[in-house]
Amino acid sequence: MASNEVVVDGEVVHCIGCGAAVQTIDKNMIGYTPESALKKGLENGEVYCQRCFRLRHYNEIAPVSLSxxxxxxxxxxxxxxxxxxxxxxxxxxxxxxxxxxxxxxxxxxxxxxxxxxxxxxxxxxxxxxxxxxxxxxxxxxxxxxxxxxxxxxxxxxxxxxxxxxxxxxxxxxxxxxxxxxxxxxxxxxxxxxxxxxxxxxxxxxxxxxxxxxxxxxxxxxxxxxxxxxxxxxQPEQMAHHLVGKELKLVTPQKTIKPKVYQLNPEQTLFFGGVARFDYNSGDKKHGFTVYAENNLYIHRTKLVNADAFYASHVGNLLTPPSEENKTNFPPLEMHEFKTTRKSDVVIEGLGWVTVPADVVVSGWAPKGVSVLIRPAMI
CATH class of the missing domain: 3.40.50.300 (P-loop containing nucleotide triphosphate hydrolases)
Known part of the structure; x- marks a missing residue:
């Protein structure tokens, strides 16, 4: 038992929000609770550490020292x-x-x-x-x-x-x-x-x-x-590369409304600046259905211009990531697929694109985030 843990009636007091042992000594360590807040929490039977209190009431997140x-x-x-x-x-x-x-x-x-x-x-x-x-x-x-x-x-x-x-x-x-x-x-x-x-x-x-x-x-x-x-x-989660309000724009909040994009070969879709989809080659124009957060900005451009467009606009037109976070955001990596049947190209944590048979497509995601293909779910 650590010496700074709060003990009442022989039992260590734990935050009921996150489970951390409560302490009143070090503001930078997990479980910190001001003395006044601890007293009030013990009286009403609901002790929260300062981190959980701020998270519940102000949606603020504080770094913690747990590895x-x-x-x-x-x-x-x-x-x-x-x-x-x-x-x-x-x-x-x-x-x-x-x-x-x-x-x-x-x-x-x-x-x-x-x-x-x-x-x-x-x-x-x-x-x-x-x-x-x-x-x-x-x-x-x-x-x-x-x-x-x-x-x-x-x-x-x-x-x-x-x-x-x-x-x-x-x-x-x-x-x-x-x-x-x-x-x-x-x-x-x-x-x-x-x-x-x-x-x-x-x-x-x-x-x-x-x-x-x-x-x-x-x-x-x-x-x-x-x-x-x-x-x-799990470092491969998309959420680990985003901060604050960025998560809201990528993580679906409500039932997804599918969007259909008619693409010619050598056209690209950007999902904000967090992911990308290329229609590399196929015999004709096709409809591609996107399943992602309804408020995520999707931009269509030509494949030949895509790299330069991303470099110029990530963090402003293509957001998230924000201007402040773009320097910390991992580079996008390409994953290419050739389909033999109707399939979904899944960008983990973001959504998927339903693609027709007999085309070559690429899904791009932050380095470490999985992109995979599966038989179409719909």
């Missing part, structure tokens, strides 16, 4: 438990949501795979198709889930069904909720708590990666625990 290794150490303890693992992924960023070597963290415990953010997918997308695709992606990553559920933690869609499935599969065991940062784990747990107790927004949530800093234990009716674990930092 990737600290996150991993917290998660490796799960393998020795006898529990149900609820593994949350972002339907819109499945590759970026996958935890490399998940089996090392969960051991022999059963895994219930949960696809979150269903609310942003177009209604024309069939749920069973999405479930099958999610299971295939999990299997390819070496994960064999006992079941797959689709939810929207934000809108509470199918939370009741998920609760029933958790109860069915946990068989009286503790439940650990795991996932990479920014997939909506804490939003999901808040929904579960709200459905069960009526308490709103117990756990700090935001669009910023890495909001939960330590495990948060929530008692279940039978004395077992629902545990929110810190999200594993």
């Amino acid at each position: 990737d290794d600290d996150f991993l150490k917290l998660l490796t303890k799960i393998a020795s438990t006898d529990s149900l693992i609820v593994y949350v992924v972002d339907i819109f960023d499945v590759n970026g949501s996958m935890i490399p070597g998940l089996h090392r963290f969960v051991g022999d415990n059963p895994v219930l795979l949960v696809g979150n953010k269903l609310d942003v997918l177009p209604a024309s997308l069939k749920k069973n198709k999405v479930k099958d695709w999610l299971r295939q992606r999990a299997n390819a990553a070496g994960i064999r889930p006992i079941d797959v559920e689709l939810i929207s933690a934000k809108t509470n869609f199918d939370i009741d069904r998920l609760l029933d499935q958790i109860e069915k599969y946990r068989k009286g065991k503790d439940v650990y909720v795991v996932g990479v940062t920014n997939v909506g784990k804490s939003t999901l747990i808040n929904s579960i708590v709200r459905q069960s107790t009526g308490i709103k927004e117990l756990i700090t949530t935001s669009r910023f990666p890495g909001t939960t800093l330590d495990r948060i234990d929530i008692p279940l009716d039978d004395g077992k625990l629902l545990v929110d674990t810190p999200g594993i930092i």
Whole structure:
């Protein structure tokens, strides 16, 4: 136990927003809470660290001193438990949501795979198709889930069904909720708590990666625990390259409205300045359907001019990234595909473009962010 941790009645006090041990000494360390705020929080039974307070009330994010290794150490303890693992992924960023070597963290415990953010997918997308695709992606990553559920933690869609499935599969065991940062784990747990107790927004949530800093234990009716674990930092996520308001322009906030662009060969679409799509070659003009955040600026230009256009306009016309962030933004890398059937070119964390058969296309994304091709979902 660290000497600066606040102890009441022999128990270390934890922030109920992020799980960090509360301390009143060092403003730059996790868990810092001013004495006055601590006193007030103890009186009303809701102690929040200053970071969570600012995040909840002002949407400000403060840097923290917890490293990737600290996150991993917290998660490796799960393998020795006898529990149900609820593994949350972002339907819109499945590759970026996958935890490399998940089996090392969960051991022999059963895994219930949960696809979150269903609310942003177009209604024309069939749920069973999405479930099958999610299971295939999990299997390819070496994960064999006992079941797959689709939810929207934000809108509470199918939370009741998920609760029933958790109860069915946990068989009286503790439940650990795991996932990479920014997939909506804490939003999901808040929904579960709200459905069960009526308490709103117990756990700090935001669009910023890495909001939960330590495990948060929530008692279940039978004395077992629902545990929110810190999200594993996944550097390949698009969200890690964006700041503040930029995230809102890239992460879908509402149901996506598909946009169709009629492109000739050797034409390019820019998605702000964060990604790019090229129609390299094909026998004629084709319609390409874009599925991305409705407010993201999309600009069409000629392929021959694309590199120069990007260099001239990234950070102003092509935004995000902002002018301030463009020097920190990774260069875009090209991924070329030749299609043999109707397919989706997926730029992880941003969306996808549905393309026809027998064309050559390229998807560009920040270095490290995945671009992949799959059979068309719609």
